[in-house]
Amino acid sequence: MLELRDLTKTYRTGDKALAEVSFTVPKGQVVGLIGPSGAGKSTLIRCINRLVEPSAGKVLLAGSELTGLSAGALRRQRRRIGMIFQEYALVERLTVMENVLSGRLGYVNFWQSFTRRFPAADIERAYRLLDRVGLIDHADKRADALSGGQRQRVGIARALSQEPELLLVDEPTASLDPKTSRQIMRLIIEICAERGLPAIVNIHDVPLAQQFMQRIVGLRAGRVVFDGPPADLTEAALTTIYGAEDWNVMRKGHEEDTEAEVEAVRCLAEIGA
Numbered sequence: 001m002l003e004l005r006d007l008t009k010t011y012r013t014g015d016k017a018l019a020e021v022s023f024t025v026p027k028g029q030v031v032g033l034i035g036p037s038g039a040g041k042s043t044l045i046r047c048i049n050r051l052v053e054p055s056a057g058k059v060l061l062a063g064s065e066l067t068g069l070s071a072g073a074l075r076r077q078r079r080r081i082g083m084i085f086q087e088y089a090l091v092e093r094l095t096v097m098e099n100v101l102s103g104r105l106g107y108v109n110f111w112q113s114f115t116r117r118f119p120a121a122d123i124e125r126a127y128r129l130l131d132r133v134g135l136i137d138h139a140d141k142r143a144d145a146l147s148g149g150q151r152q153r154v155g156i157a158r159a160l161s162q163e164p165e166l167l168l169v170d171e172p173t174a175s176l177d178p179k180t181s182r183q184i185m186r187l188i189i190e191i192c193a194e195r196g197l198p199a200i201v202n203i204h205d206v207p208l209a210q211q212f213m214q215r216i217v218g219l220r221a222g223r224v225v226f227d228g229p230p231a232d233l234t235e236a237a238l239t240t241i242y243g244a245e246d247w248n249v250m251r252k253g254h255e256e257d258t259e260a261e262v263e264a265v266r267c268l269a270e271i272g273a
């Protein structure tokens, strides 16, 4: 379980990016983090893994506090947090397998990492994960030979190879087409349920969040202004989070995407593909 207690961040510029944010994420639950640009979503994710130092408040993972750890202790604790990124953050010239194994670098000693000799158990785990994300036949391909959706699957397998206790996911589908986005989101949700992993997904696409998330947290100006199931995300709630205009524009965009997809499927059916 992840627990945030009164997490607050004021940048040196004086920007208060987070104000007393408190919520807990139980095992296996995936929380969609939504909010307008500048609401504090990235700051929240970065304060949890302490890439950004919170000004006040606490982060507890499975009961142990991450805030206040020394640099050495923090390095060890970071292994407990798997990250999935918008731009995948793969090493392009390495193979799919090598990228997945890089998730183990925090566990092996210097020489093992320098020579990239991983224990057999790590390699077996990596194969199992590649199988789970549907890439077992691509293990020896270079990462730069993969499609965007395949790269994100490698990113998911790499995060899981750490055997994390928490997943932090930053805009995982922002670089993907609508259909691939749904496949990736479904995969993340299924994997978190299978492994009892809590996750926070920073997501711009509100309709996608509504379709897949069990719970949505809405931030506005650094404060939690919504916390509930997607069904409670009414027009009034969306207006509280985004103001009057923004979310209508997003919804229209999504409808256009869905229409385009339906049209593409219809055309393919017509030409017998």
Ligand SMILES: Nc1ncnc2c1ncn2[C@@H]1O[C@H](COP(=O)(O)OP(=O)(O)OP(=O)(O)O)[C@@H](O)[C@H]1O
Pocket: 011, 012, 013, 015, 016, 017, 035, 036, 037, 038, 039, 040, 041, 042, 043, 044
């Ligand atoms: N390194 C920084 N130094 C100073 N202020 C910052 C820094 N990073 C973010 N901020 C400010 O903190 C606030 C929250 O920013 P943050 O990037 O967390 O929002 P966000 O919700 O992730 O936005 P977006 O959806 O556009 O990525 C904004 O006012 C931003 O200008």
